[in-house]
Amino acid sequence: MRVLVCPSGFKGCINSHTAADCIEEGILRALPKATIRKVPLADGGEGFVRALVDATGGQIRRLPVMGPIGNPISSYYGILGDEPKTAVVEIAAAAGLSLVPPDRRNPCITTTFGVGQLILAALEEDVQRIIVGCGDSGTSDGGAGMLQALGARLVDINGNELPQAGGGETLVSLADIDFSGLDSRLKKVRIEAVCNWKNVLGGLYGVAHIYGPQKGATPKETEILATALHMYASVAERTIGKKVSNAPGSGASGGLGTGLLLIGGSYVQDMKQSCKGAIDYQTPRGKIPAEVATRATKHGKPVIVLAGSIGENADANYDVGINAYASILQRPSTLDEAIEEAERLLTESAEGTMRIVMVGRMLNGSFVNTTK
Known part of the structure; x- marks a missing residue:
């Protein structure tokens, strides 16, 4: 049997390379003679830099930066091994949800x-192109912090600069964005954002309401964010002369997509958002498992998804070519327990799933047990 293993990461605990190794180990426990090809997938979130650096023979650069809660952290970016000279930046490495302690998760700040x-x-490094992977963020500041780091000034009605790296809630008082101090080198590079371009900045389906609670926002904080990002959109639209609130991709990474638009970025629209550890009714909307299934269906290949949990209306995934799905959890557990045991759970789930596949093939007479 030949098996293609192509996972995204399990948000906050297992990157895509580790997930591929775990699944491979589980499959080989059940079927030692299986031929396995591992193709870890990167969607712009955790593991994005490593995937592209490994694929091109590039290098990782490490440096200290300000983390999402304002503390210094060790971070990194990549330089790809091909031409033109390209840097790849992973938002999760500097503003990821996994960098925010559970008791500090408040996307307002x-x-x-x-x-x-x-x-x-x-x-x-005099790069000609910068690819920005938008995924797994723990922020909802519209990219305001990024703009400030790059030299832009965000000011209130009195001309006072908003607190540097103050978070999304400070945008409630935003009156203008001054780009005169923006690093001039940005005009000489092409910036590409890899994101889920279906995410938008404002409205009922904007990042505050859809993703704010996932990042720790209470209902009150969600409304503060919605108001703040509405103000941000209004100022941004006045600044660049075009609508951004509902622009495709403007809501990527808590609205950082809008910040990238403001500095001349463009979107790579064929890269999709990850499943974030769960499979549910949102998965068919451009997320990695559905994209894999769509392609596999064209070649008549069955697809099985292993997920952290099974969410609402997950059966919608049958319509996009996913033949079966299963949670890796074995018993009721807390999130911390599941994260701690994630590698074991994924390995054992892959083994169990493959044994079920073997039973099915035995029943229709197309498989000979070669595990002994």
């Missing part, structure tokens, strides 16, 4: 300032 610092470091 987390910042993308560190993302701007990564971009500045890449500019120092």
Whole structure:
């Protein structure tokens, strides 16, 4: 049997490379003679830099930056091994949800300032292109922190600069964005954002309401964010002369997509958002498992999804070519317990799933047990 293993990461605990190794181990426990090809997938979130650096023979650069809660952290970006000279920045490495302690998760105050610092470091290397992976963020500041790190001034009606890296809630008082101090080198590079372009900044389906609660926002904080990002959109639209609130991709990474638009970024629209550990009714909307299934269906290949949990209306995934799905959890547990045991759970789930596949093939007479 030949098996293609192509996972995204399990948000906050297992990157895509580790997930591929765990699934491979589980399959081989059940079927030692299986031929396995591992293709870890990167969607712009955790593991994005490593995936592209590994694929091109590039290098990782490490440096300290400001983390999402304002503390110094060790971060990184990549320089790809092909031409033109390209840097790749992973938002999760500077403003990721996994960098925000569970008891500090409040997207009203987390910042993308560190993302701007990564971009500045890449500019120092005279790159011609910067690819920004938008995924797994723990922020909802619209990219305001990133803009401040790059030299922009965000000011209130009195001309006072908003607190540097103050978080999304400070945008409630935003009156203008001054780009005169923006790093001039940004005009000489092409910036591409890899994101889920279906995410928008404002409205009922904007990032505050859809993703704010996932990042720790209470109902009150969600409304504060919605108001703040509405103000941000209004000022941004006046600044660049075009609508951004509902622009495709403007809501990526808590609205950082809007910040990238303001500095001339463009979107790579064929990269999709990850499943974030769960499979549910949102998965068919451009997320990695559905994209894999769509392609596999064209070649008549069955697809099985292993997920952290099974969410609402997950059966919608049958319509996009996913033949079966299963949770890796074995018993009721807390999130912390599940994260701690994630590698074991994924390995054992892959083994169990493959044994079920073997039973099915035995029943229709198309498989000979070669495990002994």
